[in-house]
Amino acid sequence: MSDRIEKGDIVLINKSGKYHKQVGEVSEIDYNLFFVKIVIVKLGNQEANFEEKDLQLQTKKPSLQEIIVSVDKILEQVAQIPHLPTQEKVELPNRLKYLKLDIPKLDKQLIQKNFDSIDKILAATREVDSSASFWQEIDPNLEKISWWIRTSL
Structure with missing residues (x-):
């Protein structure tokens, strides 16, 4: 794991004062007049x-490879969803496969469109059966993909 703080990473603020020990997400990186790295943190x-020295890296944003693995994990779980209507049974795996192919292209509109469709289908499915064990695998991977989209594109 690289210790370089980048956009999308989760950091802990070590600097004493108002934000001491708070955790936030890096929203931007900038440099001041003296070329000191300034990290803008969303709290x-x-x-x-x-300044970068006032922050401690908590969690790196997911890499491209991790996102593709997350899509694969969701794809595996989708096969286990019993109450999926016929149309969604076809559309959901297809959208996941398209998403997996689109991610390396970094086409924000295409990725966002597919992700929104996937999210919408899964949200409707969750209303039917929210206690099933496959959600324990789907939810963290869906969140990871969402985090990557929000911070990488």
């Missing part, structure tokens, strides 16, 4: 600027 509904 709830506000943002604050910190």
Whole structure:
């Protein structure tokens, strides 16, 4: 794991003061007049600027390879969903496969469109059966993909 802090990473603020020990997501990287790396961290509904030395990396944003693995994991679980209507039984795996092919192309509109469709189908499916064990595998992977889309494109 690289210790370089990048956009999308989750960081802990070590600097004493108002934000001490808070955790946030890096929304931007900038440099000041003296070429010191300034990290803009989103903390709830506000943002604050910190020098990189004042932050501790908590979690790296997912890599391209991790996202493709997450899509594969969801694809495996989709086969186990018993109450999926016929149309969704075809559409959901196809959309997941298209998403997997689109991710390396980094085409934001295409990726977002497929992800939104996948999310919508899964949300409707969850209303029918939200307690099934396959959600324990689907949910964290869906969240990881969403995080990657939000911070990478």
